[in-house]
Amino acid sequence: MLITDPFDGDRLREECGIFGAINASDAAAATALGLHALQHRGQxxxxxxSFDGQEFYARRGAGHVAENFSAAGAIAELPGFMAAGHVRYSTTGGAGLRNVQPLYAELASGGFAVAHNGNISNARSLRDDLVRRGAIFQSTSDTEVIIHLVATSRYPTTTDRLIDALRLLEGAYSLIVMTPEGMIACRDPLGIRPLVMGRIGEAVVFASETVALDIVGGEFVREVEPGELIRVDFDGRLTSLRPFGNHxxxxxxxxxxxxSRPDSVFAGRSVYEARKAIGGELAREAPVEADLVVPVPDSGVPAAIGYAAASGIPFELGIIRSHYVGRTFIQPSDGARHAGVKRKHxxxxxxVEGxxxxxxxxxxxxxxxxxxxxxxxxxxxxxQVHFRVASPPTAHSCFYGVDTPERSKLLAARMELEPMRAFIQADSLAFVSIDGLYRAVSGAGRDGARPGFCDACFSGEYPTALTDLARREGKLAQLSFPVEKVA
Known part of the structure; x- marks a missing residue:
């Protein structure tokens, strides 16, 4: 029986990753390499x-990038000097090849391909309205809603039709769009999902993380700003548009x-250094007498280094991770069903003895x-086993592109700290405070009136309307502070 690794079932899944290149002689090859660097964001x-100036070409498949784009001839099927790629976990719409991106459609203005990282929180409402008006959907992905909104817009240019469509969206998105005129990269007005721009010689590239630029030999230029659209044509001209006002x-x-990978830079800060700083904050907020600081590999390593440095307790690799266990495995017997973690750690x-x-x-x-x-x-x-967590309690679901369990399955939504400690059977349990997290990543505590990040999974304060959730619950979503409207 093929089942999901139980360790992965107790992690927040990393949304999706996108990459695009235009005016590159080997655009599809660069895109495949960029997607390798983003594999952790979707497996x-x-x-x-891809696009060669005349035709669009597509290749999609289940599994990892290497499974789909390493075979001889795979890249040869994707000719052209412009390409966009996507790795995914299923958030809205579920799994299935019909939902694998980039999605492509033939519009009146020509081919239109879109790769999307994020989640549209009013996609169901928009979809229902489009279906009533005669739209026929080929997938269950929220991304296809964007295509239909562009197709039905009355504005004259593709860029204006895309802007018209984006004005109707709630939630989070970073998009890479390909048309016969060039590439458009854009980010939602609050910049919830990441997107950066770089160069490889004359080619312009976009990616979810800076590490993808490093891997393809690109130079980081800057982040795509929240609410910004960057249009690149085949003559290399860049046009920056900000149609949604200031937020x-x-x-x-x-x-x-x-x-993010620890070797990326996010919001102007090294992710690795930020994670070490979180560990330092955690050590100051929740000290304990102990002999060793041990990370849960791999994601706990930088924070553990920071905790050890701030506490003076030696850092050691008390857990060894196998890097040869995939996301699925064959379950040999009922007795082995309880050994899921040991397969990986x-x-x-x-x-650690004694x-x-x-x-x-x-x-x-x-x-x-x-x-x-x-x-x-x-x-x-x-x-003794003391558990320290380098984030505040995750007590709320994410509606912006992270595959979190429903709230009733989140431990911090069901229990206070002491029952949580008893549940995991640790001698003590502590989380970094939300102020400590903010100090670590930005140098200042959280401003409750104007938080500098989306932290809804910790605070429950969602920065946008949640129309589909409100419809499901039969009531208006209760937000903890006013929502800035898209102009």
Whole structure:
């Protein structure tokens, strides 16, 4: 029986990743390489669409980038000097090849391809209205709503039709759009989802993270600003448009905690340095007498280094991770069903035996994995296991492109701190405060009136309207502070 690795089931999934290149002699090859660097953001499927000046070409498939674009001839099927690619986990719409991006459609103005990172929180409402007006959908993805809105807009140019469509959207999006005229990259007015711009010689590239620019040999130019559209034509001309007015940016703070690769730069800050600083804040806020600081690999490593440096407790790799366990595996027997964590993590017994351990992890979601890791440390002979978390309690679901469980399954939504500690069976449990998290990533505490990040998964304060959620619940979504309207 093929099942999902239980360790992955107790993690927040990393949304999606997008990459695009225009005026590149090997655009599809560069895009495939960029997607390799973004593989951590989505491992269910990958796709690339290219354009050679006359025709659009597409290749999509389930699984990793290497499974779809490393075989001989795969890139040869994608000729042209412009290409966009996408890696995904399913958030809105679910899995299935019909939802694998970039999505492509033939509009009256010609071909139109779009790669989308994020989630449209009023997609169901928009879709229902479009269907009533005669639209026929080929996927269940919220991204296809954007295509239909562009197709039905009455504005004369593709750029104006895209802007017209985006004015109707709620939620979060970073988009890379390809048309016969060139490439458009844009970001939602609050900048919730990331997007950066770079260059490879004369080619312009866009990516979800700076690490993708590094991997393809590109030079980082700048972030695509919140609410900005950057249009690039085949003569290399760049045009920056800001059609949505000025808003206070709210980039997702969980990019610093977990989603981005540590060798990326997000919101002007090294992700690695931010995670070490979070660990330092955690050590100051929640000290404990112990012999070793042990990270839960790999995401807990930078925070554990910061915790060890601030506390003076030695850092050690008390858990060793196998890098050869994929997201799925064959379950050989019922008895092995409880060994899911050990397939991926194993205690370094000679190091932890007889020691008081501080375990550092990036987050607690359902709590089952945390409980199993604590048990593993005790089985290896640790005398005390203190659990420290490099983010505040995740007590609210995300509606902006992160695949979180429903709120009733989040441990922090069901329990206060002491019951959580008892559930995971640790000797003590502490989370970094939301002020401490802000100090670590931005140098100042959280301004409750104007938070500098989207932190709704911790605070429950959603920065946009949530129309589809309100419809499902049969009431208006209750927001904790006023929402800035898109002009």
């Amino acid at each position: 269910e499927a990958a796709g690339i669409v 206070s940016p709210r980039p997702c703070i969980f990019e610093h905690v977990y989603f 194993n205690a370094n017994r000679g190091l 020691k008081r351990i501080v375990l550092i992890d990036d987050s607690i979601v359902r709590g089952t994995t945390s409980m199993q890791i604590v048990e593993m440390m005790r089985d290896a002979g640790a005398t």
